[in-house]
Amino acid sequence: MSTSSIIIIIANIVIAVILAVGLTPVFVWWERRISAFMQDRSGPNRCHIGPFRLGGVIQSFADMLKLIFKEDFTPSHIKYKFFFTIAPVIVFMCSFLTFAAIPFADVLVIDGKENIMQAIPNKLGIMWFLAFAGLSVYGIILGGYSSGSKYGLLGSIRASAQVISYEAAMGLAIISMLLSYGSIHLTDIVNAQTGTYFGIVPMWGIFIQPLAAIIFIICAFAETNRAPFDLAEGESELVAGYHTEYSAMRFGLFQVGEYSAMSASSAIIVTLFFGGYQIPWLDTQAIQGNMNYVILAIIILLPIKIFFLTKWMKKNNKAVGSNKSREKETKVLTFIFWALAISIMAILISFLVVGLGTNGVNIATAVIQIGTFLVKFFMMSFVYIWVRWTVLRFRYDQLQMLGWKVLIPLALLNIVITAIFVVVRGS
Template identity: 70%
Template sequence: MSVAEIVIIIINILLAVTLSVGTTPVMVWWERRVAGFIQDRTGPNRADIGGIRLGGLIQAIADMLKLVFKEDFTPAHIKFKFLYTIAPAIVFICSFLTMGVIPFADNITVDGNTYMMQAIPTTLGIMWFLAFAGLSVFGIILGGYSSENKYGLLGGIRASAQVISYEAAMALSVISILLTYGSINLNDMVQAQGDTFWGIIPAWGLFMQPLAALIFVVTAFAESNRTPFDIAEGESEIVAGYHTEYSAMRFGLFQVGEYAAMSASSAIIVTLFLGGYQIPWMDTQTIQGNINYVLIALIILFPIKAFFFTKWMNRNYNWLDKNDKREKEKNILIRGFWGIAVIVSLALIALIATGLGENGVNIATTVIQVVVFVGKFLFMNFVFIWIRWTLLRFRYDQLQMLGWKVLIPLSILNIVITAIIVVATGS
């Protein structure tokens, strides 16, 4: 195994871990801040370390540390302690593993060898995602059952009712995508989305399969147990559902698993329907052929971003007294952001001046595509948060009606239409 292969494997694993688990404190903070904005309040912004609040991010980190050091209490009435213990781990592991097959960029070629930009280099693609995403519900069911608590049991039963409502519709919507792209390999699907149809519209799954996209997004919300489909928790009805009897890090694993599932769902939606790592009208070969122009655009973009960030920071901190410790934070963040912008711009100028070479062009293209993917990924996570704080919770009978009487018939209709078009066009 070459050094390049080892480095690429490590980078892929770090990307998967960071996007699925490492972003949890950021997602918690982001959710609180977006909720505050929607509800016309500030949200968490008081906890700090030496005056550094990071807009409230320190509060999320403090909450995570509290869960780590909190007493892990197991109620005496629980008989199935093994099931009680492994249930959070099942939810967490399954949610984490679904991220393993997401392609963060196109295959990269270094020294004549081609490597996949996936944490788990398998071609199973969408089948892997569906398998492990579907298994995570067993952790919820086991957690509710083993708690020997009526609220936990009701949460587990609701999770069972939920999974038979959305899973079939999700799988059927994926069949339309398979017919369209002719492959179960996620990277093949993303590469196909680098094309255009009619020479203008990107061949993203959102435009190629709008009905499948709508069905998949709805079922992805149910898959991740997010509002409006968080019926297994239902705080206003069954306290906390399946994790009522959990505390400390076992409770924390359920929460991290939820955010990991949200991140995995966002990643797969981006991959199937939003072009993945593709930039509209610029596939991998186009980027590689015009890499210098792309780098020049980035050199111009970074100072512009730093300018608008500075303007935003000054506007949001203009109410502070000059002696307020948060004024120090503002100055540190502004200088830090400008420093990053200047260093990156100078590095890009040096790369253009010295020349990249074949390996350099391939690596630069991969970095750009990873950044594009992460940007789309964060946007989709924002949509998940936005929906949570906008819509009301469905009753589980309403979810079953939606799944069996609306989503499944629409999925089957979409398969028939797609098959007719594929046969008629011979593509």
């Protein structure tokens, strides 16, 4: 194996680890700030390291450190201590591994050798996601059952009933997508979403299969056990549900697993229905053929974005009374952002002057596509948070009715319509 292939594999693994696990403190902060904005309050903004508050991000890291150093207490009434210990690990690992099959960019060709841009290159594609997404519920069931608590047991029973109801509809929705794309490989599915309808509308999955997209997104929300599908941990009835008896880092693993599941679901939704790493109206060949224009556009847009970002920071970080720490933070961050922007612009200008070569163009294309994927990924993650703080929790009967009486019949109908269309078009 060549050095370039090893570097690419390590880079893919690092990206997957950061997106699936490393962003948890950021997502916690983001959720707090968005919920605070929706409820017309400030949210976390006091915890700091010197002058640095970073808009409240330091609070999330402080909470993470608290969980790490907190005493890991096991109640005396726990009968199945092995299951009690391993349950959060199962949830965490399954949620993390669902991210392994997500393609971050098109196949990267270096010195004539193709490199798949996935953390764990495999031929299972969407089947990999379904397998590990379904397995994660076993950790929830074990955690609730082994805790010896009625609240935990009821939470695990709810989780098992929910996953049975919504995995069926999700699988049926995926069948419609597979009939449309003709492949289970996620890179092939993303590449099939290039091009446009009538020269305007991107050929994304949400326009090809709008009903399947709606069904899959609803089921993905249910798979992550987040509101409005968080009956397994409904605090108004079950205290905290399946993780009532957990504390310290074992409780933390459940929380990290939840955000990992949210990240993986956001990534798979973007991959299946929103073009993945593809830029609208620009496929991989178009980017490679117009690389100089793409670089020039980045050089022009980058300082504009930094200007509005620093302006927003100055507006929202004014001094409070005699405390000037926020202004110090703003000045330091403004300097850092502009220094980074100028450095990136200088590098890009040197690329325009000197040229990139074949390998350089391919690497630059992969970097641009990874950036495109990240933008879509964060937008979908925002939708997850937005829905959580907007929609009320479903009652148990409402949840089951939606799964069995609405989503599954619609998914079956969509399969029939899709199959008829594929057969007619094929003939």
